[in-house]
Amino acid sequence: MPINKKHRRLLPLLFPIFSMLVCSSCHESPEYPNNLYGNFDALWEIVDSRYCFFSEKGIDWDEIGETYRKKITAETTPTELFFICADMLDELKDGHVNLSSRFTTSYYRQWWTDYPQDFSLRTLEEYYLKFDWLSTSGIMYTQLPGEIAYMYYPNFSTTVGETSLDYILAILHNSRGLIIDIRDNGGGLLTNIDTFVGRFIDREICGGYITHKTGPGHEDFSKPYPITYKPAKSGRVKWTGPIILLTNRSCYSAANSFASVMKSLPNVKIVGARTGGGGGLPFSSEVPIGWGVRFSASPVYNSDMECIEFGIDPSPGCEVHCTAEELADGKDRILEFAINQLKDLPLPENKK
């Protein structure tokens, strides 16, 4: 039976179908072979297109890539390749950068190993807390002699419960000031910052800004988006008195962001040493051999639009260090500095 005129009109439908099939293949992504150079090039390009601090750190990534690519030879084993790649990533001088294989994870440690520790947990527990403290939501807390409230929060990975914070602040309320110790806090969940900061403010504040890459170019960034913090809901226990935040070089990532936000509050002083930084939210990716790579991808800034990747300085006149000898002798100069700042302050009127 011949195809009649009516059915012939259906033929133009074939054209859009054909064009769609063509269009669908327009956007190709690079593919890398699973060999020495393929893996190296994949890693180099992932970082090249997505890492966010090339300009701030003055890094010539092209040159670094050339230098380390030359180290690969036909005799290079996968394990040796891993360490060549790890060394290349160390050039970023970034604690958020890791290369993960099934036998090890590379990690740039110099951001804290090259600096004094300024903290000893044992000294704190033995000489200042007298092995007697309360603990909830990963927070150790007590009232130090002289009616000074103290809490130690060693890890932002532990979610802070609102009710737990109510109890802590209620128990410590009859104090001249509050010391929040985050020394050796390597970071964790940024959402914990909201929980804490909400207790110390009475109106919404802008605590910083965040941007992200919008394309593979080194300067392809979005407009900064404000990170706002809201006061805790009514009925929650708040703290409006003076606060001292203790920091050291091992405060990193979320702890670094927390210090940045707290520093912008008028009733807060930062005491101790400059934090370690970690001002970029890490992204993950991988190379054909199966190694995972993590790197800073989304820069965070403080409320003055200053990059916090290199750490947060103590408040003016509040930089304090303590040597390993002092700590071994039971003397925590940073904590004592903070206590001295608060000990002569009056108790709140309604709490005398």
Place this chain on the structure above:
Amino acid sequence: MIARFLRAIPVVAALMLMSFGVAAADTVENADTLAGKGSSRPVTGIYSLEIGRTSLLATYLSPLHYTGAHYGVNGEWSKAMPFNPEKVMMHFDGGFEFCSLLNPAHTARMMGLTGEFRWGMSWRTTLPYKILLTAGGSVGIDGGAYYLLRNSNNPVQAMATASLALRLSGAKSFKVGKMYLLLRDVVSLPSVSAFFSPEYGETYYEIYLGNHKGLAHAGWWGYNFCIDNRLTLSVDFGRTAMTLGYRFNAHTQWSDHLNTKIFTHSFMIGVIPGGLGLKPRHKKANVETIHSLY
């Protein structure tokens, strides 16, 4: 805007399900009979399971192709429309799919869960050799997520699309020995769409903070291309029918330098309760049955 869009998805899905639920209440045994015309318009429902293989590239998560097993459960319902039953039919397609994928080195696993619902109407005509051709459109939503277990601040490729689609199908019934068969191919081509995608290096934390700018994208074939093709052969046993088939589904997205490509090949096996009506059965006197599939 994106929040409103996402909130609207379950409402639209519920309305679509309800509208077709009313239609699907009809069965072959209790079909509409047009007053004065003596015709019946049964709902033909095809319920199928599928198993196959998915290949996925989602550069927001990884530059590597993930491959692995694909499983799905689908339903397809169709019925001739009352106002022009010989020429117009409506159809509703819905389904859920799950996949478990590995990277080439088998060191990381990705899990995907997606769903799709489409409702539409098609005009139909009979070509030479009694080939039934339908052409029409549908409105639909699909969404889900692919979760890469080891990623940090970019762990999920969320998918959400609302689209208008072209839908074409061809069907030919024939008999081999004593078996009544229906060979059918259905192609769905979402054409104009709105879809969700974060920007190139945008973390879900930033979206959580409230930065929803640039998440909703307008799509056409060049940026959000999808094709779904189902080739089936159904055997009518009278009171029921069985269908076997092959399904190919391709979905590609390109936005903000992010490339997503999902290709699935799967084998389908299904059942058609009530049968296809190809095999002669006792018929009600003076009632003409208008089937939607042939």
